[in-house]
Amino acid sequence: MLPEVVALHRIGSLVRIPPSQDVPVSDRVRRILDAAPMRRLASISQLGMVSLVYPGATHSRLEHSLGVYHNALRVLARFSSDNDFTERVTPVMAEAFIIAALIHDVGHWPFCHPIEDMGIRDMGEHESRIRQCVINSELAECIEQDWQCDLSHVLALLESDSQAEEVYQVACCFLRSCLSGPVDIDKLDYLQRDSLHAGVPYGRNFDAGRLISAMCFNPETSRLAIVDKGRTAAEMMVFSRYVMFSEVYWHHAVRSATAMLQRCVFLLQNRIDLESTLSLVDATWVAMLQRAAEGSVAEPLAEGLFGSRRCLYKRAAEFNLVEGHDVHQLLARKPYWWLVACSERLAERISARTGMAIHPADILIDAPPVKLEVDIDVDVLGRDGTGRTLGDVSPVASALARQQFDNQVKRVRVFVREDLRAVLKQCLQTKDWATELVASAALLEQDSA
Numbered sequence: 001m002l003p004e005v006v007a008l009h010r011i012g013s014l015v016r017i018p019p020s021q022d023v024p025v026s027d028r029v030r031r032i033l034d035a036a037p038m039r040r041l042a043s044i045s046q047l048g049m050v051s052l053v054y055p056g057a058t059h060s061r062l063e064h065s066l067g068v069y070h071n072a073l074r075v076l077a078r079f080s081s082d083n084d085f086t087e088r089v090t091p092v093m094a095e096a097f098i099i100a101a102l103i104h105d106v107g108h109w110p111f112c113h114p115i116e117d118m119g120i121r122d123m124g125e126h127e128s129r130i131r132q133c134v135i136n137s138e139l140a141e142c143i144e145q146d147w148q149c150d151l152s153h154v155l156a157l158l159e160s161d162s163q164a165e166e167v168y169q170v171a172c173c174f175l176r177s178c179l180s181g182p183v184d185i186d187k188l189d190y191l192q193r194d195s196l197h198a199g200v201p202y203g204r205n206f207d208a209g210r211l212i213s214a215m216c217f218n219p220e221t222s223r224l225a226i227v228d229k230g231r232t233a234a235e236m237m238v239f240s241r242y243v244m245f246s247e248v249y250w251h252h253a254v255r256s257a258t259a260m261l262q263r264c265v266f267l268l269q270n271r272i273d274l275e276s277t278l279s280l281v282d283a284t285w286v287a288m289l290q291r292a293a294e295g296s297v298a299e300p301l302a303e304g305l306f307g308s309r310r311c312l313y314k315r316a317a318e319f320n321l322v323e324g325h326d327v328h329q330l331l332a333r334k335p336y337w338w339l340v341a342c343s344e345r346l347a348e349r350i351s352a353r354t355g356m357a358i359h360p361a362d363i364l365i366d367a368p369p370v371k372l373e374v375d376i377d378v379d380v381l382g383r384d385g386t387g388r389t390l391g392d393v394s395p396v397a398s399a400l401a402r403q404q405f406d407n408q409v410k411r412v413r414v415f416v417r418e419d420l421r422a423v424l425k426q427c428l429q430t431k432d433w434a435t436e437l438v439a440s441a442a443l444l445e446q447d448s449a
Contacts, residue, residue: 003026031142071101075212103154187237266337
């Protein structure tokens with residue numbers, strides 16, 4: 001058994017993270033934690049704009065990475081007495097799994113997820129930067145000198161297009177699903193950790209220990225599955241994720257801040273080299289954005305987010321798939337540039353309708369991004385060994401994920417500058433906003449044709 005797994009149950013060197021969590025740290029793990037790419041994560045917020053609404057949500061990606069690493073050790077301990085597992089997952093791949101859990105976020109940059117959702121050309125996703133971050137730092141040397149595995153084994157678990165050696169392919173498939181899947185060690189940590197720091201109970205209302213004890217190997221898919229005793233815990237995890245998105249990640253004020261940040265970045269694309277900002281930490285990234293915004297139409301947006309006084313745009317209208325079906329269907333999962341163009345036409349129409357001078361940057365459209373969020377298709381194995389997906393065996397989980405999540409929680413919203421909302425509210429009802437949105441989208445489609 002690997003020394004880090006053994007240390008789970010022994011007194012030794014450790015790092016303490018909330019909530020009263022003792023994370024065992026060996027010398028070789030310590031060297032990884034002390035490497036520059038990992039230290040950088042200590043200065044990158046896990047939740048970005050969420051802290052503008054939930055002041056306690058300022059925890060770092062380093063803290064989260066330690067939590068994911070701790071979960072990796074718990075998973076390896078869970079399978080340590082499983083002969084089928086130990087035959088498939090050699091110590092080499094178990095070590096790669098530990099390292100992958102530790103460094104899985106090194107490719108992140110400040111406010112990474114909102115910027116990724118914009119789909120800016122030539123801006124890859126953060127996962128694509130992991131190889132570069134490792135190779136160009138002392139992390140590569142740490143792995144080579146201290147561990148039996150090599151970098152290719154680690155990257156095979158973190159990069160979707162990396163191929164493991166044939167002898168390791170089954171182990172790689174299984175361990176990759178433990179790192180990134182419907183039920184994975186990443187979600188097990190961030191739901192509970194984000195909930196804790198946000199000061200809400202929603203993400204902590206599932207039994208992570210029960211889920212880990214219910215994990216098993218699915219021989220048909222070579223992926224992670226859970227036995228039937230873990231079904232309720234998995235249902236509760238789906239529910240926790242649903243509520244966390246509803247009340248925290250997609251809280252209307254969080255989405256207002258997100259929409260402001262995205263429009264600010266969009267307006268400043270010609271003033272800043274986004275590629276050169278990927279190695280920055282939060283503080284220097286924010287300072288760079290504020291400097292670039294000075295004297296431009298983006299300045300009020302940047303100052304409203306990061307200046308001395310918080311000044312967020314306010315909701316003017318919102319639509320989900322039930323209440324506002326046509327608008328939601330029209331705008332959800334449209335490319336970001338299209339939403340900007342649509343909001344510009346909307347501003348023109350509202351200006352004409354109200355007689356007010358409304359700048360295109362005074363109105364922001366926020367809509368569910370192209371990428372769907374919830375995957376609940378983890379297999380649940382019955383006593384006879386047959387597997388059915390969680391969605392098939394749990395109508396509750398299926399309804400929450402497929403009918404509620406992307407269609408109800410992720411709403412289409414229109415945000416306007418704070419001083420405009422009261423005036424516009426006197427002129428426009430929600431149905432009027434719907435009419436103008438549909439008309440603006442139609443104009444955009446005509447222009448595109």
